[in-house]
Amino acid sequence: MYDAPSLENTLDQKAIKIAATDVQVYYGDTHAIKDVSVQIQDNTVTAFIGPSGCGKSTFLRCLNRMNDTIDICRVEGKILLDNEDIYDPKVDPVQLRAKVGMVFQKPNPFPKSIYDNIAYGPKIHGLARTKAELDEIVEKSLRRGAIWDEVKDRLQSPGTGLSGGQQQRLCIARAIATEPEVLLMDEPCSALDPIATAQVEELIDELRANFSVVIVTHSMQQAARVSQKTAFFHLGNLVEYGDTSQIFTTPVDPRTESYITGRIG
């Protein structure tokens, strides 16, 4: 059987894109993330799995400082993106989020045209000087989002008029329009049907060539299908992190084994 993930992981070790060391997250008095250290590779899909409330989404949101928007949330420890501390006071979170894009659980297109949904980010970040350049970015992003053929004749129709799966691919296209280096995805397929899910998964695999992708998912099968690395979170701890093929065949920690085989932990 063709086993791309393990083959690739043995052949070349990818560069480290994000290095997190001893990260702690508190929501008020609640200690939500405890001593998490993880190195996320470039050009790799990394899946975060774990039961609800284990901290995987919280940790994901630390990676582009989405937690800054929550007043009672406090993040400690070090998170380096290309060896630069993203929590350094000099870092502008808006610029950071252009580099670290995010796709959410529910497709959330802007109530604007398909074209404007994609063009908005590049415009505010000044990535296009002319209309022609902007057109180019829009087309390129929609193509990379694997939705161009379906929407090219109706770019001025509202994004909200698309089907759920199309909306999600539109949101992914929007997220990659600003040329991010890392793409964070929080349950990107949970609202999609199996066909749309397969399309998004295929897209994730293609995106890996250019980005480092981190995906939070409740579907173990999805983690197994799309990722090369898997991190298992439980009660705020990172229990196990390793090659996806290893995690799903011979997990080291009994808690990982309990979770992935559907036993009560």
Added chain:
Amino acid sequence: MSDKHIASVFDRDLETIQAQIMKMGGLVEESILKAAQSLEERDEELAESVRSADIAIDELEDLINENTARLIALRAPAAVDLRVILTVMKIASNLERIGDYAKNMAKRTGVLVQMTPINGSYSALRRMAREVQLMLKDALDAYIQRDAELAMDVIHRDQDVDQMYNALFREFLTFMMEDPRSITACMHLHFIAKNTERMGDHVTSIAEQVVYLVTGKMPEDNRPKGDQTSVDVALGKV
């Protein structure tokens, strides 16, 4: 780790296929012993019962293959569950092969009862079959108890079976050289010995599956190979 799945029907399915493997193993053990007994006691009726039991063994293998395919499709097993299913499939196929060898032994019994018995070799063959049956019993016990140590012990014991085969090989060779009229019987007996030795190899393979099931890795050390006689003969070393 808790033993129980949240989906209790998955537990029941896994238990069912493991019970089926044990049932199949039990039938195969019985066939080995009966085939060897029928040979020694020149009991054609007993030999016939081994041949009919092989049908039941084959049917169980089909059933197990069907059930494992269904579990893979419906449950997408991972980690230890996946290893249970993979090993069940392989063990079923090993057991089926062993059953075939027992059936073959019983068939030769039918031929051999027509011939003059060869002194002493029947009881030696029966001892060898008995040893293989004991190894199989331990391998299946090791499977149920998830006991990798016992499985490794079985793997090492295959050497004894190989040596028994070597001794019989030399013995049959001597008989045939001394009295060419014994060649037909000795050829049959040699095939029986060789097939019993092959049963031992299949039991070893079952034991290796147990090690894989428990540890996630195939046993590493290369087990000692005791079966060199026929090669040595070909090379003129005997």
